[in-house]
Amino acid sequence: MKKNIILTLLFFCVASLGAQDWEPLFNGKNLKGWKRLNGKAEYKIVDGAIVGVSKKGTPNTFLATTKNYGDFILEFSFKVDDDLNSGVQLRSESRKDYNNGRVHGYQFEIDPSTRAWSGGIYDEARRGWLYPLTLNPSAKSAFRNNAWNSARIEAVGNSIRTWINGIPCANIWDDRTPEGFIALQVHAIENDKDEGKTVCWKDIRICTTDVKRYQTPQEHVAPEMNIIDNTISPYEAKDGWTLLWDGKTTDGWRGAKLSTFPTKGWEIENGILKVMKSGGAESANGGDIVTARKYKNFVLKVDFKITEGANSGIKYFVNPDMNKGKGSAIGCEFQILDDDKHPDAKLGVKGNRKLGSLYDLIPAPENKPFNKNKFNTAIIIVKGDHVEHWLNGIKLIEYERNNDMWDALVAYSKYKDWPNFGNLEEGNILLQDHGDEVWFKNVKIKELK
Known part of the structure; x- marks a missing residue:
């Protein structure tokens, strides 16, 4: 418990440094700098937050940045209705030569179910689960249902690490995609009862300058998973x-x-x-x-x-x-x-x-x-x-x-x-x-x- 408190303090201290090196990805007013991909779920702005609304009969829908990002630290707050799976894509792509433009790449999981894998890393439309929270069970309690949660993603070189509410969740070492867009996902639904459920994001900001300076110390509370075949990280x-x-x-x-x-x-x-x-x-x-x-x-x-x-x-x-x-x-x-x-x-x-x-x-x-x-x-x-x-x-x-x-x-x-x-x-x-x-x-x- 003491170690987690120290890591949480380090997390907030690092996050507060160098405010001038952060830039907003969402201006709180409109969706300038973003574009919708693949599905037809709705994205709207309510009280300074992006709200994704689930829609039956459409595939996974993504609201993607128009810019690509390589090394970065991303922070945001999110809230999701029960029974609605979601996620945030990073270093992701949509190319005509890959499944006719289907969004694919790393995904920060948002999972309000009893499985509780929020903060895990899924490889959307590609390799599947890279870091389920079976690899770090203590992080399953980090996410809070029916409340705003803070998230942090550090993607630096081959290292991708995630946090929810200051708790380390996932930690991978991989080189499959060095850069790509960031995207907010509204997951496809099958049941009528899930129509109209929402997932919300706000306070989305990114640091792309002198990123290594603001990295969280490599404590490896979340055990590392090396995804690069036949290598030692x-x-x-x-x-x-x-x-x-x-x-x-x-x-x-x-x-x-x-x-x-x-x-x-x-x-x-x-x-x-x-x-x-x-x-x-x-x-x-x-x-x-x-x-x-x-x-x-x-x-x-x-x-x-x-x-x-x-x-x-x-x-x-x-x-x-x-x-x-x-x-x-x-x-x-x-x-x-x-x-x-x-x-x-x-x-x-x-x-x-x-x-x-x-x-x-x-x-x-x-x-x-x-x-x-x-x-x-x-x-x-x-x-x-x-x-x-x-x-x-x-x-x-x-x-x-x-x-x-x-x-x-x-x-x-x-x-x-x-x-x-x-x-x-x-x-x-x-x-x-x-x-x-x-x-x-x-x-x-x-x-x-």
């Missing part, structure tokens, strides 16, 4: 993160049963490491790949995408010398699986071979935040004997190893005949070839003391 580097795969070469990896990287079965294409389809057999084509060195205590992040019916996995505490015969190398496994289409989902005990499970040992919940058609983020955290599996920001399972309960669990699994399974102090990290096409990128690790 300056903050990640400072925090101890390194790339396990560089996005271009096979450096740092070898076959689990080889001294070099496999000559077949794996491909690198456009920053994606692909295990290729070969009939569904376990480690029978290119074979599993493992890190060149071993790891003990760590946080591992891997983005993965499956093809239909695919099976694969991320293993840790792997001893590549334990199994020199057929099949996969032996280690604890974060299961990657198409639960709907692969038969392995119906095997095992109580779903312990489904996506996110500790394979054949501990089942992940049935209700998982998984998108079969997109990249998903697996996180494995190891602190001594304590291990956690996370998927897309949600913890799936946690367990303790090196104890009687663990040994009893192993004794009733397919690993019962492998000595000291899962109890190694350190081991290699493995990406599995199970004969199905699966994609990997953003393979990162932070070693813990």
Whole structure:
């Protein structure tokens, strides 16, 4: 609580500096400097505020600045009726060669629903959610329903950060669009009961001069999300993160049963490491790949995408010398699986071979935040004997190893005949070839003391 109060004070102190470097984006009287795009929802001026009015039968409507902005700090106040989703676009575009002029780009979310993701960052008509507030749950209480809220957006270089009422909400590192317009959104509606609901903005001002001088200190209360594939941001580097795969070469990896990287079965294409389809057999084509060195205590992040019916996995505490015969190398496994289409989902005990499970040992919940058609983020955290599996920001399972309960669990699994399974102090990290096409990128690790 004390830290939040200090950050809030810093926020207002920074905001009050250099008033001469701020300029209004809205004069309080008319919509000079703005233009409407895409939909036909109404924008009007009431008591010095821009009021957007929802309209059924029209797509998302945007009131956009006629100027583009690159690096800036934007401040405004907003209020929205319940049940009406909205947002503020930044560094956004509307081009004829992209969906016939559809507005696309970063969006500061305005969300009065019980989900409470106001202040999160959505990539409108492009990549979808970049920073849902599942990544920063403490910020979900920042927004106040049926009241005016203050907002701040800092877009400087690759860094985009947001605040509501002085509370840090979102924090991304991305380079997709370095500049574009700012726009106020009236979201499309489907229900008659939402016709005529309003979202309001006022006191809209922007700083584009000497922006770095007025940036809020990088406290990272809102955890940073690096969106740039296969890179380490300056903050990640400072925090101890390194790339396990560089996005271009096979450096740092070898076959689990080889001294070099496999000559077949794996491909690198456009920053994606692909295990290729070969009939569904376990480690029978290119074979599993493992890190060149071993790891003990760590946080591992891997983005993965499956093809239909695919099976694969991320293993840790792997001893590549334990199994020199057929099949996969032996280690604890974060299961990657198409639960709907692969038969392995119906095997095992109580779903312990489904996506996110500790394979054949501990089942992940049935209700998982998984998108079969997109990249998903697996996180494995190891602190001594304590291990956690996370998927897309949600913890799936946690367990303790090196104890009687663990040994009893192993004794009733397919690993019962492998000595000291899962109890190694350190081991290699493995990406599995199970004969199905699966994609990997953003393979990162932070070693813990």
